[in-house]
Amino acid sequence: xxxxxxxxxxxxxxxxxxxxxxxxxxxTFSDYWMSWVRQTPGKTMEWIGDIKYDGxxxxxxxxxxxRFTISRDNAKSTLYLQMSNVRSEDTATYYCTRxxxxxxxxxxxxxxS
Amino acid sequence: xxxxxxxxxxxxxxxxxxxxxxCRSSQSLVHNxxxxxxxxxxxxxxxxxxxxxxxxxxxxxxxxxxxSGSGSGTDFTLKISRVEPDDLGVYYCGQGTQYPWTFxxxxxxxxK
Numbered sequence: 001x002x003x004x005x006x007x008x009x010x011x012x013x014x015x016x017x018x019x020x021x022x023x024x025x026x027x028t029f030s031d032y033w034m035s036w037v038r039q040t041p042g043k044t045m046e047w048i049g050d051i052k053y054d055g056x057x058x059x060x061x062x063x064x065x066x067r068f069t070i071s072r073d074n075a076k077s078t079l080y081l082q083m084s085n086v087r088s089e090d091t092a093t094y095y096c097t098r099x100x101x102x103x104x105x106x107x108x109x110x111x112x113s
Numbered sequence: 114x115x116x117x118x119x120x121x122x123x124x125x126x127x128x129x130x131x132x133x134x135x136c137r138s139s140q141s142l143v144h145n146x147x148x149x150x151x152x153x154x155x156x157x158x159x160x161x162x163x164x165x166x167x168x169x170x171x172x173x174x175x176x177x178x179x180x181s182g183s184g185s186g187t188d189f190t191l192k193i194s195r196v197e198p199d200d201l202g203v204y205y206c207g208q209g210t211q212y213p214w215t216f217x218x219x220x221x222x223x224x225k
Contacts, residue, residue, distance in 0.1 A: 035214075044216075047215065049213075100164065100207065101167065
């Protein structure tokens, strides 16, 4: 059974950095592109970016490219999202997905002072 | 970016009834490889989105044949027949043809 479990969320101050993790199981992690999607409190879905199965290539939403970095550790079957200089508008539930086919349960990030 | 427009925003249905949800894209979703990467998701209350339909009309593993997807180019439809209580929630369409992926605003399916 495919499982994706995100962690690392919480309350963070504006301007700070935060790193989210997503541990995958039930499939060969190194065979798949992985992506991050977030959902705002108003329920808008926003794609953040994705990373190639070997970690050699990434794509990002243009509006987030300068502050967010996606990486992976295939030995640990783990996907990461490094968020820097966070803003109030980054408040959302963050999901990792495998190809958009499987989704994790999500992790909440609240940016507030 | 490709803008995805879903209608209606909300829908009321009786159990056992049938509904259709429309999704229109601002550009053709036909990829250079000939595939059309249009998906439908259902987000039940308190849960993460789950894939129902991929590449316009293909039901994902374990998805009931009461769900069907159709369409081409820029105009797509999700039909749900014999609606059951477990079908209630918010439906989203999404495109993966062109970066960045984008999603519709959602259609909330409620009981009449």
